[in-house]
Amino acid sequence: QITLKESGPTLVKPTQTLTLTCTFSGFSLSTSGVGVGWIRQPPGKALEWLALIYWDDDKRYSPSLKSRLTITKDTSKNQVVLTMTNLDPVDTATYYCAQSAGGSNAFDIWGQGTMVTVSS
Amino acid sequence: DIQMTQSPSSLSASVGDRVTITCRAGQSISTYLNWYQQKPGKAPKLLIYAASSLQSGVPSRFSGSGSGTDFTLTISSLQPEDFATYYCQQSYSTPRTFGQGTKVEIK
Numbered sequence: 662q663i664t665l666k667e668s669g670p671t672l673v674k675p676t677q678t679l680t681l682t683c684t685f686s687g688f689s690l691s692t693s694g695v696g697v698g699w700i701r702q703p704p705g706k707a708l709e710w711l712a713l714i715y716w717d718d719d720k721r722y723s724p725s726l727k728s729r730l731t732i733t734k735d736t737s738k739n740q741v742v743l744t745m746t747n748l749d750p751v752d753t754a755t756y757y758c759a760q761s762a763g764g765s766n767a768f769d770i771w772g773q774g775t776m777v778t779v780s781s
Numbered sequence: 782d783i784q785m786t787q788s789p790s791s792l793s794a795s796v797g798d799r800v801t802i803t804c805r806a807g808q809s810i811s812t813y814l815n816w817y818q819q820k821p822g823k824a825p826k827l828l829i830y831a832a833s834s835l836q837s838g839v840p841s842r843f844s845g846s847g848s849g850t851d852f853t854l855t856i857s858s859l860q861p862e863d864f865a866t867y868y869c870q871q872s873y874s875t876p877r878t879f880g881q882g883t884k885v886e887i888k
Contacts, residue, residue: 698877708817708825708868708879721875724782757824765831766872767815771824 663687665697665758665772672778673748679777683741683758690716690736696761697741698768699732701754709754713761714741748779783807783871787880793888800856802883804869809849813873816845816854819882820865828867829854859885 669681683697690697698713712732713721722730731744741758755776759768784807794800804814812832817825827836829845832852842857856863864887869880 700879707881708819708870710870710875710877710879713875713877723876759824761872763830765815765834766813766877767827767830767870768817768825769827769830769836771826774824 663760663770665760665770667756667758667772667775669756669775669777671776672780674781675749675779677748679743679745679748679752681743681745681756681758681775681777683743683772685739685741685758685760685772688760688762690714690734690739690741692716692762694762694764696766697734698759698761699741699743700757700759700768701752702757702774703751703754706754711756712743750779753777753779782876783810783874783878785869785871785878785880787867787869787883789883790881791884791886793886794859795888796859796861798859798888800859800863800885802854802867802869802885804847804852804854804880806850806852806871806873810871810873812848813871814845814847814852815870815872816843817868817870818863818865819868825868856885 665685696715699711755774757774759771814832816829819825833845
């Protein structure tokens with residue numbers, strides 16, 4: 662059974678850095694073709710794709726957020742970490758991690774999400 | 782970025798109705814199109830991948846079609862548990878953009 666779970670702070674002050682961890686089980690991020698991505702959703706709004714890291718350490722970012730995002734993986738710990746700098750209240754959202762496997766590049770399995778509020 | 786445009790943004794339908802949601806890509810994406818269902822307070826769930834392939838465990842009343850720039854998600858007979866928001870997503874190139882969502886409400 663594949664599961665993913667996000668963890669991190671629920672409240673962050675403006676200008677601070679957010680670090681989110683996705684801890685997963687049931688698959689390995691060293692398996693060819695597998696990736697883990699981050700997606701966010703502001704309250705009442707649509708999904709926004711943020712970043713993706715592949716089994717071979719290929720990293721992809723949303724161009725609009727690229728300067729603020731860093732995605733890394735720790736294969737031995739089954740974790741993917743997303744760092745976002747210079748937080749603003751507009752970054753308030755539920756942040757999801759999800760697995761991408763197979764040729765379709767779809768997000769097959771999602772974590773439950775973690776709500777992050779940016780406020781002073 | 783490839784822009785994904787869904788229509789309608791919302792719709793009202795009754796149990797048993799046939800429902801169709803469309804998604805248009807800003808450029809050709811072949812069949813790299815996925816559909817997700819999201820219920821309030823829950824994570825999205827993959828329904829359809831590669832435009833027309835049904836994800837394991839998803840009821841057969843859901844189907845997808847299309848290629849290039851125009852795609853559709855069809856629910857053949859709407860069930861009470863289908864009232865949700867549906868998103869399309871292109872996985873042709875990064876950033877793997879989502880549509881703005883279609884909320885399916887009870888009529």
